[in-house]
Amino acid sequence: xxxxxHIAFRFLTAKxxxxxxxxxCIVLGVGLFIVTQATTSGFEEFFIKxxxxxxGAIRIEDKIQYTMRSMAAGGFSSKYEIxxxxxxxxxxxxxxxxLLIDAVKRFPNVAGVxxxxxxxxxxxxAFKNESVRVYGINLDDHERVSDIRRQIVxxxxxxxxxxxxxxxxxxxxxxRMQLELGDTYQLEVGGQxxxxxxxxxxETGVSDIDRVRVYLNMGEARSLLQKITGASFLQVxxxxxxxxxxxxxxxxxxxxxxxxxxxxxxxxWLEVFRALRISSAITVSVFTxxxxxxxxxxxxxxxxxxxKEIAILRSMGxxxxxISQIFLWQATIVLTIGTALGWVLGAVITYGVSKTPINIxxxxxxxxxxVSWSIWHYVTATVTAVAMVMLASLIPARRAAxxxxxxxxxxxxx
Amino acid sequence: xxxxxxxxxxSCTNIHRYLGQGEGRVHVLKGVSFEARxxxxxxxxxxxxxxxxxxxxxxxxxxxQDGGEVWINDRKMSTGSDAERTAARGEHIGFVxxxxxxxxxxxxxxxxMMPMRKLGRLLLPAMxxxxxxxxxxxxxGDKSHRLGTQLSGGEQQxxxxxxxxxxxxxxxxxxxPTGNLDVKNSGMVFDLLTRLAKENGQAVILVxxxxxxxxxxxAIRPMRDGLFI
Ligand SMILES: Nc1ncnc2c1ncn2[C@@H]1O[C@H](COP(=O)(O)OP(=O)(O)OP(=O)(O)O)[C@@H](O)[C@H]1O
Ligand SMILES: [Mg+2]
Numbered sequence: 204x205x206x207x208x209h210i211a212f213r214f215l216t217a218k219x220x221x222x223x224x225x226x227x228c229i230v231l232g233v234g235l236f237i238v239t240q241a242t243t244s245g246f247e248e249f250f251i252k253x254x255x256x257x258x259g260a261i262r263i264e265d266k267i268q269y270t271m272r273s274m275a276a277g278g279f280s281s282k283y284e285i286x287x288x289x290x291x292x293x294x295x296x297x298x299x300x301x302l303l304i305d306a307v308k309r310f311p312n313v314a315g316v317x318x319x320x321x322x323x324x325x326x327x328x329a330f331k332n333e334s335v336r337v338y339g340i341n342l343d344d345h346e347r348v349s350d351i352r353r354q355i356v357x358x359x360x361x362x363x364x365x366x367x368x369x370x371x372x373x374x375x376x377x378x379r380m381q382l383e384l385g386d387t388y389q390l391e392v393g394g395q396x397x398x399x400x401x402x403x404x405x406e407t408g409v410s411d412i413d414r415v416r417v418y419l420n421m422g423e424a425r426s427l428l429q430k431i432t433g434a435s436f437l438q439v440x441x442x443x444x445x446x447x448x449x450x451x452x453x454x455x456x457x458x459x460x461x462x463x464x465x466x467x468x469x470x471x472w473l474e475v476f477r478a479l480r481i482s483s484a485i486t487v488s489v490f491t492x493x494x495x496x497x498x499x500x501x502x503x504x505x506x507x508x509x510x511k512e513i514a515i516l517r518s519m520g521x522x523x524x525x526i527s528q529i530f531l532w533q534a535t536i537v538l539t540i541g542t543a544l545g546w547v548l549g550a551v552i553t554y555g556v557s558k559t560p561i562n563i564x565x566x567x568x569x570x571x572x573x574v575s576w577s578i579w580h581y582v583t584a585t586v587t588a589v590a591m592v593m594l595a596s597l598i599p600a601r602r603a604a605x606x607x608x609x610x611x612x613x614x615x616x617x
Numbered sequence: 618x619x620x621x622x623x624x625x626x627x628s629c630t631n632i633h634r635y636l637g638q639g640e641g642r643v644h645v646l647k648g649v650s651f652e653a654r655x656x657x658x659x660x661x662x663x664x665x666x667x668x669x670x671x672x673x674x675x676x677x678x679x680x681x682q683d684g685g686e687v688w689i690n691d692r693k694m695s696t697g698s699d700a701e702r703t704a705a706r707g708e709h710i711g712f713v714x715x716x717x718x719x720x721x722x723x724x725x726x727x728x729x730m731m732p733m734r735k736l737g738r739l740l741l742p743a744m745x746x747x748x749x750x751x752x753x754x755x756x757x758g759d760k761s762h763r764l765g766t767q768l769s770g771g772e773q774q775x776x777x778x779x780x781x782x783x784x785x786x787x788x789x790x791x792x793x794p795t796g797n798l799d800v801k802n803s804g805m806v807f808d809l810l811t812r813l814a815k816e817n818g819q820a821v822i823l824v825x826x827x828x829x830x831x832x833x834x835x836a837i838r839p840m841r842d843g844l845f846i
Binding site: 213515519522608610613 | 677719
């Protein structure tokens, strides 16, 4: 062990109680930082999973038509003519889904494309009427761009494609209409009424979906909504979800259709999660800040108490750098122990929290706290603690290094 | 081969030192010149407050003079950088303070080993052996594992002397090294210092109020009011 480290250890033990304060703040700071990051990013991650599992990574809808306006600059015979995009006009829906699907599939990041046709209908059961939306899908395609198979909570999805009158309804809808698996109900649109059977019930956790979406087979939906061609939108699944924004931008350019990535669609919620994650990090960093202050205080105290020892060390040939190192070592020792304990605390609490029951419905479905395990939470917590504590230690360490042995011995050191 | 005795190990010329601020500023050293030779023991004597300790700090490079020069082993140290002076302290100077002596959280053995570990000339076992031997030679062979706080004032002083000798410095500066010691231990410490001076050719400068000890030194330098007389 280097003699500076050795001396640092002994100096530390001389101020055990003050150091313990600093240590416990580091443990709390690091531990709670990890826990808050694990939970906030756990929920965020889960929310993203839900988005991708329901509405997919990218949605393509509405053809874009640019309306151009020509302006002759400087008189009407001028050769400078500026074409400005006056505005975009959207033509609702997708006229040629087959052509568009082929074009979309040429993008390398695309994992699957599903055409969807939707329309508003009235649902009638024995108890009441509700307005809901029919979603016509080809199950094989739709499975490639969503998690619909895993969202099924009752019934068998395999029974759906074969049955013309089969349907998959949301769990909230089922509760409100008091429908069970195998029950029948009616859908009414434009004066025509048809009867359907509940083949399966799904739960996404997203109220807006679970309450209103009824999935029908595409052919049946076309006939019910009386739309022989075209689609409402295309739902696109991606291989790398993080490229969704770039892909959406180039699809808009190339396909001339209004294309939205999941980040753009869910911007508000994503911002909320991000703000939550950052604000909780800041809140918890208060502990680390206190750890830094406590360390500053403790080291300053040790420097004051040990001026004579410092003078003795200097008389034996210890340099100014040695002296400041001795004090920085003290901070490092406490930091190392504190961070290690903080990791353990963080991991234990995170595990405990992940087993804690909680019932969340609305933006996703969760039955326990959702945590994400990431080494980066630990790294960030450590970096924050190291930065704060070392910064706070620099001042007393430099002070110690600046002491003049002559002044100390005469008792006139300041 | 022994280093040539009589060679000047340390010298200072026309040293001035003021202490205090503003109104309280005192001209403590008023042009002191001095030479210490290898193999010789010098005693600085004089009334309390005449500036003996102040001079010793300057010779030990623990303080900066306001005028004059300090030379150690033919190198001018008075204007040297802090790093140079620190290195010279570790290598060439052993200092025994008048009042505070030890690093309190460390054992006697660790205290004596500390300058050796800093200098890093020996391997750890050799350092420990040397430290034990030094402690034995000041009569503390059996107390080497006591902490500073578990030793009496006189014992601490003897550990400090052993520590000053650790790196075999060319120059030993001791501020009343026998101040807290009884007659027997004073004699032992003094004998040790003179033996080292004679055998190893170290220059020993000690401040003392003890006339008997002063009389046994090679030279007595009486000091009064910031000047040798
Ligand atoms: N910070 C200071 N400000 C002003 N004067 C000081 C200061 N420190 C010391 N002095 C004065 O300097 C003078 C020399 O002090 P020094 O400690 O060198 O004396 P000394 O000869 O070692 O005395 P003693 O034998 O009592 O140890 C004293 O008169 C003292 O009052
Ligand atoms: Mg004195």
